[in-house]
Amino acid sequence: MSDEDLIIEPAGNVRAELKERRSRFIASLAVARSEEAAKDFIRSVGQEHSQANHNCWAYRVGSQKPTEYFSDAGEPAGTAGKPILGAIQRVGLSNTVIVVTRYFGGIKLGVRGLIEAYGKSASLAVRKAGTTKKRLARMARLVTSYEHQNTVLAMLREIGVDGNTVEAEYGADVILAVPVPLSFIPQAEELFTGFLGRELVASWTWTGE
Numbered sequence: 001m002s003d004e005d006l007i008i009e010p011a012g013n014v015r016a017e018l019k020e021r022r023s024r025f026i027a028s029l030a031v032a033r034s035e036e037a038a039k040d041f042i043r044s045v046g047q048e049h050s051q052a053n054h055n056c057w058a059y060r061v062g063s064q065k066p067t068e069y070f071s072d073a074g075e076p077a078g079t080a081g082k083p084i085l086g087a088i089q090r091v092g093l094s095n096t097v098i099v100v101t102r103y104f105g106g107i108k109l110g111v112r113g114l115i116e117a118y119g120k121s122a123s124l125a126v127r128k129a130g131t132t133k134k135r136l137a138r139m140a141r142l143v144t145s146y147e148h149q150n151t152v153l154a155m156l157r158e159i160g161v162d163g164n165t166v167e168a169e170y171g172a173d174v175i176l177a178v179p180v181p182l183s184f185i186p187q188a189e190e191l192f193t194g195f196l197g198r199e200l201v202a203s204w205t206w207t208g209e
Contacts, residue, residue, distance in 0.1 A: 007063050009095045011132045016124035020117045022105025027125035029098045035061055035069075038097040045099040053104040056080035056118060058088060059097035063136050066094045075102075075118075079111055083119030087126050098122050137165075137179035140188065142195070143202045149174045152200055159187045173202065 010031050018025040028045045032038035038059035046055045058070035058081050068089075070081030080100065088096050100121045109117060144152050153163055153176075160181050167177040180188045195201040 006133050007094050007136055008092050008131050008133055010093060010126070011130035014125055014129045016121065016128050018117065018121045018124060019105075020113065021107040021109060023107070023109065023117065024103040024105065025117055025121040026101040026103075027098055027121040028101070029096065029122075029125040029129050031095055032059060032061055032097040033095045035059070035067060037061075041097050042099055045101065049101040052101045054080065054102040055099055056084060056102070057097065057099040058082075058085035058122075060085065060088045060094055061097075062094060075114060076111055079114035080118045083115050084122040087119055087122035090123075091126055091131065093126065093131065096126075098125055135179075136182050138182060138185060139207045140178045140180055140192065140204060141207045142176040142178060142192065142204045144174050144176060144195075144200060145202075146174055148200045149176075152176065152195065155191060155195075155200075159191055160184045161188075177207075 010029060013030040015029070016027045018027070026049070028041075030041045032041055038061055042055075042057050042059075049055055054073050054075050056071060056073040056075055058068070060066045060068045068085060070085045072078070072080040084098050084100055088098065100118050142152065149168070153166065156166065156178060157163055161178060161184075165179050169175040169177075192201070192204040195204065
């Protein structure tokens with residue numbers, strides 16, 4: 001398999017807390033596979049901690065060319081959002097949103113102190129969440145017969161499709177939902193066309209990413 005097919009995401013949603021010179025920093029991390037999901041999470045944390053002094057955030061969403069945004073949310077420019085994003089980038093995470101909530105403790109931290117506190121809080125959440133690798137794939141729909149199902153599945157495995165990831169729907173025909181790794185799409189299209197020529201499938205089509 002090609003590494004181009006892999007994306008690294010957080011293994012789960014977590015919270016981590018840090019105290020620096022009486023200020024309380026709460027880092028809330030979530031998996032977000034779209035900008036809309038990331039923004040919804042940012043809003044929900046902001047509502048939950050509406051009495052906090054700041055709810056600073058960053059997200060990185062997407063696979064091959066991730067979309068990145070961050071906000072200092074009232075903190076001095078460059079002291080909050082960018083360090084949070086940096087914690088996400090350092091481990092190569094995508095589909096990740098982090099909101100770091102700050103409750104001011106009465107002692108100013110200064111620019112350097114804020115950068116370190118926000119970055120450290122985000123990094124704590126990243127480490128606590130752990131990571132998981134997911135293989136990027138495009139879904140194909142193949143219509144085959146009961147007679148040819150096993151032959152089709154065997155040939156799919158030859159181009160790198162994990163048989164355990166294929167879903168089958170049984171009716172008059174067998175409809176296979178096949179996740180094809182992105183790096184194998186050209187080989188898959190050639191194979192599927194061959195299936196049609198040999199009448200191993202009645203039809204095939206791409207159904208999405």
